[in-house]
Amino acid sequence: MSIDIIILDEFLNNIRQELQKNQTLSHLTIEKLLSIRIPKNHTENSFNIDVEQNLLDIFVEILIKNPGYCLNQSIVDRLEIALLSKKINKNILDAYKEVIKRTQCQTNNFSRVLDVFIDILDENGSYFKYHFDILVCLALASEATTISTLEPFEINLFSDEGIIRSWSFRGLRAAYERKYQSLEFQEWCDNIIDKLVENTKSEVHFNLDLFETITSVKYIDFEKIRDKSQDQWNRELLIFDLIERFKISEGERFHFYKTWLEIEELEEFQNDKSNILLKLLHRILLNNKMSFNEFYDGIKILNRIDFENAYEILSNSRNPCLDLQKRCLTKLLDQRLSKKEDINSKYIDDLASNMISKFGLNISYKLFDALENIDSLREFENILNFAQENNIEISDIYVKETTISILKRSLEIKFLGKKIVKTDRLKLALNIDNLLGKNWNFEQLNEIFSKLKISDNVEKRVKEENFLYVLEILSQYKISPTPENQEKVLLALNKPPEKWLREVNRLTVESNFSKIREIRSAAGLIEELGNINSNDEDLKNFMRIHLLEIIEKIKSSDLISRVLDNTIKDQSIYIAQWTEEQIRQWAHIVKENVDYWTKINDFTIEALAVIKQANFLHTKFHLTDAQILSCLISLNANVDKGRLLQIGTGEGKSTIISVLAVIHALKGKKVDIITSSPVLAERDAKEKEKFYNMFNLQCSDNNDKSLYLAGPKKCYRKEIVYGEATQFQFDTLRTEYA
Secondary structure (H helix, E strand, O other): OOHHHHHHHHHHHHHHHHHHOOOOOOHHHHHHHHOOOOOOOOOOOHHHHHHHHHHHHHHHHHHHHOHHHHHOHHHHHHHHHHHHOOOOOHHHHHHHHHHHHHHOOOOOOHHHHHHHHHHHHOOOOOOHHHHHHHHHHHHHHHHHOOOOOOHHHHHHOOOOOHHHHHHHHHHHHHHHHOOOOOHHHHHHHHHHHHHHHHHHOOOOOOOHHHHHHHHHOOOOOHHHOOOOOHHHHHHHHHHHHHHHOOOOOHHHHHHHHHHHHHHHHOHHHOOOHHHHHHHHHHHHHHHOOOOHHHHHHHHHHHHHOOHHHHHHHHHHOOOHHHHHHHHHHHHHHHHHEOOOOOOOHHHHHHHHHHHHHHHHHHHHHHHHHOEOOEOOHHHHHHHHHHHHHOOOOHHHOOOOOEOHHHHHHHHHHHHHHOOOOOOOHHHHHHHHHHHHHOOOOHHHHHHHHHHHOOOOHHHHHHHHHHHHHHHHHHHHOOOOOOHHHHHHHHHHHOOOHHHHHHHHHHHHHHHHHHOOOOOOOHHHHHHHHHHHOOOOHHHHHHHOOOHHHHHHHHHOOOOOOOOOOOEEOOEEOOHHHOOHHHHHHHHHHHHHOHHHHOOOOOHHHHHHHHHHHHHHHHHOOOOOHHHHHHHHHHHOOOOOOOOOOOOOOOOOHHHHHHHHHHHHHHOOOOEEEEEOOHHHHHHHHHHHHHHHHOOOOOEEEOOOOOOOOOOOOHHHHOOEEEEEHHHHHHHHHHHHHO
């Protein structure tokens, strides 16, 4: 035995494992498979035979899972060669059914394979168990083309098995419609006419759809059609048989019939289209074992997709109910995607499949109903992962037509709220929402809520009462969501519930009063700056320009603008009294003639004063001396060297950055602000949006909201862009080199 055949066997086993995981094989992999030739020894050994069968099984699985490959003649040749050698099993025959449907029997060896099938049907040996599947192949072939013999259908038309009768009728009907006469078929149809005349006392017209139905049904009640016109008989008989095949309650019967009536009334399914789908649904039930709920879910989907898609799936799919669900969710995804360009259709199909496997149809519907648009597929998938990890139920989804962030927040509130049974639910939800709004994240709160685990009902009542008060304290007072504070809360909740309030109140006092840092004066900051940077000559020169005087001037309440001549009754309006409109006017004038205004004396002082007022209007907080000093140092940087600033924790780095961004953007520069994560980029961009708008500036984050391949993204049309460093790198590469 050569090493090559062993390596080949390992390769094929790996391919089989990929297919079992529902992974799609690449075209390159399939080409490699087609190039494989099993070495033939003088005496064939069993190992070679096993490897050859393994390769055949892979091709069969490819055809079943992706019928599109039925048009690949090389793969079909492999399959037909196996059939000619009578290497037959259920999977091989299922694959060949797909080949017949997709190729309409236009293959290299179809006529020879047909002869093999006829020979096998004449036998009663080891192939007897495959007779039905071969009969199906023949019937499908008869519907696609003219075949050489109808005898198998004529024999099986009189079978006791409804499914065998049905396929035999289909084979003979296709031949009849091609003007190929069968006396047995004609006799069968005449007998049906006689039976109908006898039971309805009506004249019966020749109708192959009706005859196929009567051939296929298991349950028949002529009372259902006696007083109706013949064009209604087929519908009534199919619906009666469908309902009777399930052992269901009267309520379920009512809902089934009501749903079908609603489908029939849709404009999409007029002109007999609903009856076409009804016949296909009956065929599906005849050929597949499924529960009433599975079947009913498939019917309910029909009112959400168009006739052409429904017909294609019901006619060709091996798993029609699942594929109907996928098609429906794919349509809903497409409707809600705000940015459809550059999104791979396979990605959307896979996402729809994952939703069905994770949540089923009803929860998936509810998730889509909750969203008006999907701006970011990444965020949407995060929602799905959150819902799966936390076993979200349909009743947990209560918002409608909202944003992804609001849906996420509502699910977090609902999930955490369910951990407390008896409480003021509105107050509980408001407290959770308030904490999430103050940057306590879900994971932190979930760990805090885990302290509610109880051993008996008395302990449960005491814990829940005290826990709600704990949440109120955390949400009402400024306890920052640091890991240290979270740990302190958890330690407090480890104590008896009667002591929770006291412990959390102590934490509140410590956080809000005990550790308030001494506010340093501008003079103290300047002195500290000089001491720390005593060897920096550039900075020393800068400090000689009376920094303290400049800071006080920026902070002064009577500073008047040189840019905007704003007077009322000859009395100037100080910058410290400006409204948003005046700030907007100022920014407009500066941008109109930026080269002139930025060169006048004290423009930096005026700009910082205006931005200081804008920040106050936006946040209700004035810029601190430390923030003003940091901005002055950065703006006075050496052109060739720049400045690197180290800002202490809590000094307001985000605020300093936004001030500098405004000044640079007003000068006509594009401003990129690098953050440590995409989450912070999105958060900061949203928080500062109104602030920048006061200066007629727009900001955005550069996070990928959808699948993005090449070209400049729309976010870079804005003056200010927040993003992670790697995102700027990727975008640059994709813009300049893709």
